[in-house]
Amino acid sequence: MDRHLVSSDIATSVAEIISDLKHLEGPLLPILHAVQDTFGHIPNEAVPMIALGLNLSRAEVHGVVTFYHDYRSHPAGRHVLKLCRAEACQAMGGDRLGDRAKRRLGIDFHQTSADGSVTLEPVFCLGLCSTAPAAMLDGAVHGRLDAHGLDTLLAEVGA
Known part of the structure; x- marks a missing residue:
């Protein structure tokens, strides 16, 4: 619609x-x-x-x-990247990934990139603790994410 x-x-x-x-x-x-x-x-x-x-x-x-973090009062970007902020992901480098995503997109959590391509959201557990750090891009989960993997995801959505 x-x-x-x-x-x-x-x-x-x-x-x-x-x-x-x-x-x-x-x-x-x-x-x-x-x-x-x-x-x-x-x-x-x-x-x-x-x-x-x-x-x-x-x-x-x-x-x-x-x-609830899943609801938003403003339209999201064309793609939504959710980075896990739970303890297991933080312990495995999730904070560094969050900082990298913010720098690459030029935004903070709960914001959308200037070109409208990506909204960055924190999420508090994706259920992938054994494969931390984890992210979800447009509903698809990704575990064992590192800087290269994050860059690849962002490149896939044109960010």
Whole structure:
């Protein structure tokens, strides 16, 4: 779906998502995932609609969006690179990889490169502790990542 929809299109799509998923037990997270899958982020105007549809306060919905690192309130770049920040990855050089990625992209965590190609996000465990340090690029996990491997991943996405 086009990420540059006008507000009425956003409202219509969000209303459909809420209607389709509000019957689930604990529907907030599935609704937020569906909204983000549709728009690439959680548009600000979706928060009050979700709150109303689930009989929650806007603060509750906003709190969930800002608490979980997987949700974003602004569009991501064309590619999303998540670097594991958990202890096993830190012990195996994850901090150096994070610093290298920041330098190469010219950004910090939670930011998108100036050309819009890559959003850099921290993640607190990818479940690859035995192959640390680990990263996830566009949903594909990569273990035993070193500087060369990181450079290769960035080159693959044109960064």
